Amino acid sequence: MFAGLLYSELIKIFSKPRSYIGFVAITIIVSLIQMAMYLDGLNYFSFVTGPLQASFNLEGNLVSGNMVAFVIIQTLILQIPLLVALVTGDLISGESATGTLRILASKPVSRTAILFAKFTAGLLYTLLLLIWLGFMSWGLALFIFGPGDLIVLKSEELIILQNADIGWRFLLAFGISFISLSVVATFSLCLSCFADNSIGPIISTMAVIILFTIMGTLEIPFFDAVKPYLFTTHMIVWRNSFDLPVSTPQICTSLTIMIAHIILFLSVALYRFNKKDILS
Amino acid sequence: MEPVIELKNLVKDFGEFRAVNGLNLNVYKGDVCGFLGPNGAGKSTTIRMMLTLIAPTSGSISFFGKDIKTHRSEVLRKIGSIVEKPDFYKFLSAKKNLELLARISGVTVSKKKIAEVIELVGLHGKENEVVKTYSFGMKQRLGLAHALMCDPELIILDEPTTGLDPHGIIDFRNLINYLTKDKGITVFLSSHILSEIEMIATSMAIINNGKTVVQGTVGELMDNEKIILQIRSDNNSKVRELLQANFKVEADSLHQDYTELHGRTSDVPSMIRLLVENDINIYEVNKRTKLEDLFLQLTHN
Numbered sequence: 001m002f003a004g005l006l007y008s009e010l011i012k013i014f015s016k017p018r019s020y021i022g023f024v025a026i027t028i029i030v031s032l033i034q035m036a037m038y039l040d041g042l043n044y045f046s047f048v049t050g051p052l053q054a055s056f057n058l059e060g061n062l063v064s065g066n067m068v069a070f071v072i073i074q075t076l077i078l079q080i081p082l083l084v085a086l087v088t089g090d091l092i093s094g095e096s097a098t099g100t101l102r103i104l105a106s107k108p109v110s111r112t113a114i115l116f117a118k119f120t121a122g123l124l125y126t127l128l129l130l131i132w133l134g135f136m137s138w139g140l141a142l143f144i145f146g147p148g149d150l151i152v153l154k155s156e157e158l159i160i161l162q163n164a165d166i167g168w169r170f171l172l173a174f175g176i177s178f179i180s181l182s183v184v185a186t187f188s189l190c191l192s193c194f195a196d197n198s199i200g201p202i203i204s205t206m207a208v209i210i211l212f213t214i215m216g217t218l219e220i221p222f223f224d225a226v227k228p229y230l231f232t233t234h235m236i237v238w239r240n241s242f243d244l245p246v247s248t249p250q251i252c253t254s255l256t257i258m259i260a261h262i263i264l265f266l267s268v269a270l271y272r273f274n275k276k277d278i279l280s
Numbered sequence: 281m282e283p284v285i286e287l288k289n290l291v292k293d294f295g296e297f298r299a300v301n302g303l304n305l306n307v308y309k310g311d312v313c314g315f316l317g318p319n320g321a322g323k324s325t326t327i328r329m330m331l332t333l334i335a336p337t338s339g340s341i342s343f344f345g346k347d348i349k350t351h352r353s354e355v356l357r358k359i360g361s362i363v364e365k366p367d368f369y370k371f372l373s374a375k376k377n378l379e380l381l382a383r384i385s386g387v388t389v390s391k392k393k394i395a396e397v398i399e400l401v402g403l404h405g406k407e408n409e410v411v412k413t414y415s416f417g418m419k420q421r422l423g424l425a426h427a428l429m430c431d432p433e434l435i436i437l438d439e440p441t442t443g444l445d446p447h448g449i450i451d452f453r454n455l456i457n458y459l460t461k462d463k464g465i466t467v468f469l470s471s472h473i474l475s476e477i478e479m480i481a482t483s484m485a486i487i488n489n490g491k492t493v494v495q496g497t498v499g500e501l502m503d504n505e506k507i508i509l510q511i512r513s514d515n516n517s518k519v520r521e522l523l524q525a526n527f528k529v530e531a532d533s534l535h536q537d538y539t540e541l542h543g544r545t546s547d548v549p550s551m552i553r554l555l556v557e558n559d560i561n562i563y564e565v566n567k568r569t570k571l572e573d574l575f576l577q578l579t580h581n
Binding site: 001004005007008011012015016017098099100102103104105106107108109110275277278279 | 328331332333334335352353354355356357361363364365367368369370371372376380381383384385386426
C-alpha cells in the first residue's frame with residue numbers, strides 16, 4: 001500500500017507545472033552563469049584573485065570546471081530552498097485547497113502512511129533537484145571548461161585543491177546539501193499541515209530561513225546563544241567539504257543537528273496531520 | 281437485522297458551536313436512505329465524521345457492526361463515497377485519477393473495472409481528458425465512478441445530483457436503482473432535492489440543528505393516500521365550497537389564485553368530475569409533495 005501511495009504522490013508532484021519551476025530556474029540561471037564564465041570568466045577570477053596575485057604567482061587554468069561549479073553552487077545554494085519549498089509546502093495544504101485531501105483521507109490508509117508517503121516523495125523531489133543542480137553546475141562546467149585545480153578563498157586562508165582531490169569533495173558537499181534541503185522540505189511540509197492554502201507555508205518557510213540567516217550573520221551576543229540551534233547555521237556546512245583537511249567533527253555535529261530538526265518537524269507534522277479536521 | 285450504518289449519540293463541537301448534537305441513525309442493508317436537513321443542519325459534518333475526515337467529539341459510528349475507530353481500514357475498504365464537491369487532481373486525466381486512487385483503495389481494481397465504471401457513468405470517450413477541462417457535472421460523474429470502482433457494499437453520497445443536467449439526474453436515478461436492486465448495494469445520500477429523494481429513497485432521516493428529528497421507511501413517513509391538492513380554476517371559492525360539501529377534505533387558508541386542500545388520492549377523479557359538472561373551468565391541478573410538507577414542518581424552527 002505504501003508503494004502505491006508513494007507512486008501516486010510522485011505522479012501528483014510531477015503532474016503539476018509548478019514542480020518544474022525549480023528545474024527550469026536552475027537550467028536558466030546556471031546556463032547564464034556558464035555562458036558568462038565562458039565569455040568573461042578570466043576577468044572575473046582575476047578580479048577575485050587580484051589581491052593574491054601581489055604575493056603569489058597563479059599559473060594554469062584558473063577558469064576550470066571545478067572553479068565554475070564551486071562559484072555556481074555557492075551562489076545558488078541560498079535560492080534552492082525556495083525551489084524545494086515551492087513543492088513541499090504544497091504537499092498537504094495544496095490538497096486541502098483543491099479539496100482532494102477529502103478523497104485521500106477517506107481512503108483505507110492511515111494518515112501517518114499518507115504523510116510518510118508525502119515526506120518520502122518530497123525528499124525524492126529534493127534529491128532530483130539537487131542532482132539536476134549537480135549535473136548543470138558541475139557536470140556541464142567540467143564538459144565546457146575541463147577539469148582543473150580549485151582555489152577556495154576563506155576569510156583567513158587560501159586553499160588550493162588538486163584536481164584529483166576534488167571529485168569526492170563535491171559528492172560530499174552535495175550529500176550534505178541534500179540533508180540541509182531535507183530540513184527545509186520537512187519544515188515546509190510541517191507548516192503545510194497547518195494551512196489550507198499553499199502560499200502560506202511557502203512564504204513562511206522562506207521568511208523563517210531569511211530570519212534565521214540574518215540572526216546567524218549578525219554578530220550580536222544576544223543571537224550567539226541561539227545560533228548553534230538554528231538549522232540555517234548548519235545548512236552551510238557543505239563548504240567544510242572543501243577544507244584541508246576536512247573538518248569531520250564539525251560536519252558530523254551539523255548533520256546530527258539537522259537530522260534532529262528533520263525528526264522534530266516530522267513529528268510535529270504527524271501529530272498535527274493526524275489530529276486535523278478536514279473541513280475544506 | 282444488524283444495521284449497515286449505526287450512529288449513536290454522535291456529537292461534534294467546533295469551539296462553542298455544536299454542529300451535531302446527539303445524532304442517532306440506523307441504515308439497513310439494501311436501503312436507499314435519504315439524509316435530509318436544511319442548510320447548516322449538520323449533514324455534511326455527519327458525513328465527514330462517518331468517513332473519518334473529522335473526529336467526533338463524542339458518540340460512536342459503526343459500519344457493518346464494526347466501530348470505525350478500531351476497524352477504520354477494514355470498514356473504509358467497503359465504502360465508496362463523494363463528499364460535497366467531487367474534487368480530483370486537475371492536471372491528471374480522469375482515468376489516471378481513478379488508477380491512482382485505486383492503488384490506495386486497499387482492494388485490487390483492474391483496468392477493466394475502471395473502464396467499466398467510466399462507461400457506467402457515461403464518461404466513455406472522455407476518460408483521457410485532463411480533469412481541469414471537465415464541467416461540474418462531469419466531475420460529479422467521475423465522483424460516482426470513483427465511488428463505484430472498488431465494488432463497495434455501501435455508497436455514501438453528499439449532494440450527488442448537484443450540477444447534473446436533467447439527463448444526468450435521470451441517469452443517476454437509474455444508476456441508483458441498478459446498484460440497489462441488481463447489486464444489493466446500500467446507498468446513503470444527502471440531498472436538497474426533495475422530489476429526487478422521494479423518488480429513489482426507501483428510507484429517510486431528517487435532521488435539524490444536529491439532531492435526528494424523524495427517521496423511518498418512506499412508507500412509514502409518507503402516507504401516499506393523503507395528498508395536498510392545488511386547483512387553479514375560474515371560481516376558487518365555489519371549488520372550495522363544492523369539495524368541502526361532498527368530500528372529506530380539509531381546506532387550507534384562502535389563496536387568491538388557487539384552492540388548496542388536504543384530501544385523498546382516490547377522491548381526485550371524482551372531485552374533478554364534480555367540478556366539471558358544475559361548469560367550473562379547471563386550468564391546473566397540482567399534487568404538492570408530502571415530503572416537502574413533512575420537511576418544512578419538521579425543520580421549521
